[in-house]
Amino acid sequence: MISETSPSAVPAEDETALRRTPSQKRSRERVEQILACATALIQEKGSDAMRMSEVAEKAGISIGSLYQYFPDKAAIVRTLAERYNAMCNECIAAELAKVTSLAELRDAFCVLFDIYYDMFLAEPVMRDIWSAMQADKALREIDLLQSRAGGKLLADVWARLVPETPRETIDSAAFLIMHLGDCTMRLAVSVDRAEGDRIVEAYKRMIIRDFVADGPGGGASPIDILGVRS
Amino acid sequence: MISETSPSAVPAEDETALRRTPSQKRSRERVEQILACATALIQEKGSDAMRMSEVAEKAGISIGSLYQYFPDKAAIVRTLAERYNAMCNECIAAELAKVTSLAELRDAFCVLFDIYYDMFLAEPVMRDIWSAMQADKALREIDLLQSRAGGKLLADVWARLVPETPRETIDSAAFLIMHLGDCTMRLAVSVDRAEGDRIVEAYKRMIIRDFVADGPGGGASPIDILGVRS
DNA sequence: TTGCAAATGTGAGAGATGCTCATGTTTGTT
DNA sequence: AACAAACATGAGCATCTCTCACATTTGCAA
Numbered sequence: 001m002i003s004e005t006s007p008s009a010v011p012a013e014d015e016t017a018l019r020r021t022p023s024q025k026r027s028r029e030r031v032e033q034i035l036a037c038a039t040a041l042i043q044e045k046g047s048d049a050m051r052m053s054e055v056a057e058k059a060g061i062s063i064g065s066l067y068q069y070f071p072d073k074a075a076i077v078r079t080l081a082e083r084y085n086a087m088c089n090e091c092i093a094a095e096l097a098k099v100t101s102l103a104e105l106r107d108a109f110c111v112l113f114d115i116y117y118d119m120f121l122a123e124p125v126m127r128d129i130w131s132a133m134q135a136d137k138a139l140r141e142i143d144l145l146q147s148r149a150g151g152k153l154l155a156d157v158w159a160r161l162v163p164e165t166p167r168e169t170i171d172s173a174a175f176l177i178m179h180l181g182d183c184t185m186r187l188a189v190s191v192d193r194a195e196g197d198r199i200v201e202a203y204k205r206m207i208i209r210d211f212v213a214d215g216p217g218g219g220a221s222p223i224d225i226l227g228v229r230s
Numbered sequence: 231m232i233s234e235t236s237p238s239a240v241p242a243e244d245e246t247a248l249r250r251t252p253s254q255k256r257s258r259e260r261v262e263q264i265l266a267c268a269t270a271l272i273q274e275k276g277s278d279a280m281r282m283s284e285v286a287e288k289a290g291i292s293i294g295s296l297y298q299y300f301p302d303k304a305a306i307v308r309t310l311a312e313r314y315n316a317m318c319n320e321c322i323a324a325e326l327a328k329v330t331s332l333a334e335l336r337d338a339f340c341v342l343f344d345i346y347y348d349m350f351l352a353e354p355v356m357r358d359i360w361s362a363m364q365a366d367k368a369l370r371e372i373d374l375l376q377s378r379a380g381g382k383l384l385a386d387v388w389a390r391l392v393p394e395t396p397r398e399t400i401d402s403a404a405f406l407i408m409h410l411g412d413c414t415m416r417l418a419v420s421v422d423r424a425e426g427d428r429i430v431e432a433y434k435r436m437i438i439r440d441f442v443a444d445g446p447g448g449g450a451s452p453i454d455i456l457g458v459r460s
Numbered sequence: 461t462t463g464c465a466a467a468t469g470t471g472a473g474a475g476a477t478g479c480t481c482a483t484g485t486t487t488g489t490t
Numbered sequence: 491a492a493c494a495a496a497c498a499t500g501a502g503c504a505t506c507t508c509t510c511a512c513a514t515t516t517g518c519a520a
Contacts, residue, residue, distance in 0.1 A: 020496085024487070027497065052478065062499045067479060131370075140361075144420070172428035176414065176436075183413035184406065190374070198402035206406075209439050250467085254516065257468065282507065292470045297508060462520085469514065476507085485498065490491100 017079050019071045031069050033059045038076045042125045047077050078139055081129050085146045091115060092153050099157050106208040113181065117200050120185045127189055130182065147182065151175035158211070177207055247309050249301045261299050263289045268306045272355045277307050277362045308369055311359050315376045321345060322383050329387050336438040343411065343437075347430050350415045360416055377412065381405035388441070407437055 018031070037058040041050040052073055056063045070076050095108045120127055130143070155174035159167055184203040188196035248261070267288040271280040282303055286293045300306050325338045350357055362369070385404035389397055414433040418426035 024496065026487085030497090051476095063479080064481085064499050065497075068497070071479095073478070144417075168425075169428065169432075172425055173432040173436075176417065176429050176432050179417050180410050180413055180433075183410055187374075187406065187409050195398075195402055198399065199406050202399075202403040202406050203410075206403075206436055206440060210436060254467065256516080260468090281505095293507090294470050294509080295468075298468070301508095303507070464519090465517095467514105467516070470510105470512085472510100474507105474509075476505100478503105478505085480503075481499105481501100483499085485496105487494105487496070489493090489495100 017071075017075050017082070018069055019075075020068055027069070030059070030061065030065070034061075034066060034069060035076065035079060039080060039125050042077075042080075042128050047128050074138060077129055078142060080125070081139060081142055084123075084126050084129070085142065085149075088116070088119075088146070089149060089153075092150050096153050096157050102161050102211050105157060105161065106211045109208060109211065110204050113200065113204055116181065116185060117188065120189050127186070130186055143182065144179070147175055147178040150178040154178065173210065177210070181207075247301075247305050247312070248299055249305075250298055257299070260289070260291065260295070264291075264296060264299065265306065265309060269310060269355050272307075272310075272358050277358050304368060307359055307362060308372060310355070311369060311372055314353075314356055314359070315372065315379075318346070318349075318376070319379060319383075322380050326383050326387050332391050332441050335387060335391065336441045339438060339441065340434055343430065343434055346411065346415060347418065350419050357416070357419055360412065373412065374409070377405055377408040380408040384408065403440065407440070411437075 020027075034055060038050065038055050041054055041058065050073075052066060053063055055076070056066045059066070070079075092112060095112050096105075099105050099108050129139075151171065151174040154177065155167075155170045158174060159165070159170050162170070181203070184199060188199045191199070250257075264285060268280065268285050271284055271288065280303075282296060283293055285306070286296045289296070300309070322342060325342050326335075329335050329338050359369075360373070381401065381404040384407065385397075385401045388404060389395070389400050392400070411433070414429060418429045421429070
């Protein structure tokens with residue numbers, strides 16, 4: 001799923017997340033084992049209630065061994081978050097690669113957002129991680145970096161389609177769209193399904209209007225006739 | 231700031247937040263003292279790093295006394311959050327009361343959002359509380375209730391202006407708009423000021439398009455010509 | 461004023477959990 | 491076989507939230 005230059009079977013997560021880079025096969029397997037057990041425990045009881053002692057026990061290792069690889073509890077969650085992000089980036093890049101017009105951009109956006117919604121609905125662990133996010137500064141940074149990364153993918157395409165719009169306007173709008181997409185997701189999966197669906201649809205409608213002409217806020221939008229500050 | 235039926239000088243927070251309802255003047259002052267010290271400590275080091283022992287010490291009371299009034303640490307933060315929410319609701323209701331047309335709705339939205347942005351910029355404690363939010367389930371509930379309350383205020387006005395749109399569509403869209411407003415805020419104040427301003431403007435532009443005609447997604451929007459799922 | 465019950469105050473410490481570190485064991489290499 | 495580096499271990503340290511048995515203060519009625 002993750003394309004890396006490394007020939008290793010283990011995807012190279014952000015190296016700083018691991019306290020010790022495992023060099024022996026045994027320890028590389030152990031890292032995967034830890035992550036798998038942590039995922040199971042998060043699914044079962046949530047990342048907050050997950051205890052490091054439980055992870056160690058379930059993985060059949062000592063607590064000290066656990067801390068040999070992950071500097072703290074948050075690092076485990078962060079590693080899982082980065083894996084999900086990498087998957088998302090692949091999807092986004094693949095879908096946006098086909099876009100050559102504003103109409104296609106709108107279609108691609110709707111397709112991607114539906115995929116994202118389905119992922120959130122199907123992955124309780126992913127939901128939990130994003131919930132736990134705000135509690136952890138480093139995780140919040142990762143989330144913003146992800147929004148920026150996705151935003152850049154979008155802005156690159158968008159800017160080509162509306163060349164006369166200032167690039168920083170597009171960048172900020174794209175960044176915001178990505179970030180609010182995450183927020184919409186978390187909201188949609190926290191209410192009942194019918195309302196969640198309405199919310200997701202409302203978001204998509206809200207956003208695709210920005211892909212109308214002349215960039216964010218441009219075109220035939222009512223902005224032109226309003227006295228908006230700044 | 232908070233209008234209550236109670237003649238008491240102390241605003242009646244959600245009673246369930248307090249472990250023991252203070253009946254003597256001394257203890258009522260003490261609750262205020264606790265909240266004031268907690269606010270100062272959050273401003274200084276953040277709610278996460280704030281220690282209950284510090285709050286007690288700064289307030290000049292014992293740790294046991296502290297827990298006499300607040301069942302746990304989160305309850306203090308929750309109480310502060312509810313006070314901010316009450317203030318926000320007053321502003322929203324006041325501004326929306328004047329609205330009699332879609333154009334006025336757009337104007338009111340921009341005014342309110344600017345006020346909100348200024349509040350976020352000026353109140354580090356408020357920012358901290360919303361950051362700590364996702365870590366605490368009860369606080370998250372409060373936040374969603376707040377979005378629902380604000381959403382209802384908006385939906386009531388909006389529905390009157392576009393009577394032919396299904397009410398549940400309006401409700402969900404209004405709810406989403408309020409929630410994403412919070413998300414936009416948190417994002418805007420976490421980046422540098424210039425980008426924060428661009429983000430806030432992008433959000434306002436995005437939203438006021440929904441106040442165009444025929445309700446969310448209605449009117450001359452490109453939605454009509456798109457094959458959107460559901 | 462005095463007595464008394466209810467309200468309030470106190471702080472040592474119980475309980476829980478993340479994480480460390482000194483020490484022991486395994487692995488790969490020469 | 492010998493040895494260094496990598497890896498494993500778990501008792502226990504550090505920290506923090508929150509409790510509880512007991513002391514003190516307050517308001518009020520006699």
